Amino acid sequence: MKNIFLLKTGGSCMNVLLVDDEPLARDELAYLLQQNITVNTVFKAEGVKEALALLFAHHIDLVFLDISLNEENGFTLAKELHQLNTPPLVIFATAYDKYAVQAFDINAIDYVLKPFDQERINQALQKAKLALSTRLPQGPPSSPAPQKDNQFITLTNDERTVVIKTREILAATVENGELTIFTLDGKKYVSHETLVWLRSHLAAQHFIQVHRSAIVNIDNIRELQPWFNHTFILIMTNNQRIPVGRSYLKVLKTRLNM
The missing domain is CATH 3.40.50.2300 (Response regulator)
Known part of the structure; x- marks a missing residue:
């Protein structure tokens, strides 16, 4: 804990x-x-x-x-x-x-x-x-460095590079070593990049990790519902269901003002 x-x-x-x-x-x-x-x-x-x-x-x-x-x-x-x-x-x-x-x-x-x-x-x-x-650059504690907010990420597979607007990412999950990115227009993109790599390219004010294998766009969370064994699941605006890991729940509730 x-x-x-x-x-x-x-x-x-x-x-x-x-x-x-x-x-x-x-x-x-x-x-x-x-x-x-x-x-x-x-x-x-x-x-x-x-x-x-x-x-x-x-x-x-x-x-x-x-x-x-x-x-x-x-x-x-x-x-x-x-x-x-x-x-x-x-x-x-x-x-x-x-x-x-x-x-x-x-x-x-x-x-x-x-x-x-x-x-x-x-x-x-x-x-x-x-x-x-x-x-690190020296400066007063009240003046932190601006947070990185990349507008795009690129995924390259089989000599083909796809450009994705980060604000259009709805969620991303990892399964069997593959990263799948879901976008607001209903498309999905598969890559061998890691979730840590993706998280490092996303602005924290818009994205949050909710499970060891999932990141979501916090602006597109529709519901947080109780699940089995005292866990929770997120319902996204496209009806996609994302489980919430126990160790991530407190931070998520804080972000959602719960």
Whole structure:
């Protein structure tokens, strides 16, 4: 379950996401981060799906990422992050030292071993702060960079490139490794691109991820209906039905003012 801790502010502060399937490890690391003034907000996720939902819903500067996540692998998430417009920095936080070389091969900025201690976490945060200061333009917190809003995306298959207006996208789903984009005129386009790739090209004010395999145009949601086992399903304006993942429901309800 997602937890959010509001931490100290001061100077240049970072929003941090902890991804670890062990509750005690998450709580321990969150406590150590609380002691450092460079941290603003800490988000917590148990696995890749929940982490991606938080990354799409919030601005995250830094991810502390475990490698072993139940049946998932932290490297899967780390590789997906590179498809975002402004990917967060990654620090691996794990009990295993044998993956260090692989971690730095995918541009992790640090590798912290369990059990954690305050001095080592402070060192990692200082390294992240320096990396962010060289990567991001300096400016007051009240003046964020404008959000990317691409007017078009292109899909190329079999030497044919299709141009799609992003505002005409109604929904997109992934099944068996294929991305299918549904448009307002009733057409659909299939690609081998990922959902993360598509999400990085869409404006957050108009689109929202509602399931690990689905993104929808929030302006074309008609109904949110209860489904089985206390879950929900979206009915779009074209009557398409999109399931809502449990870990995405809270963010969706907030966007819909529910």
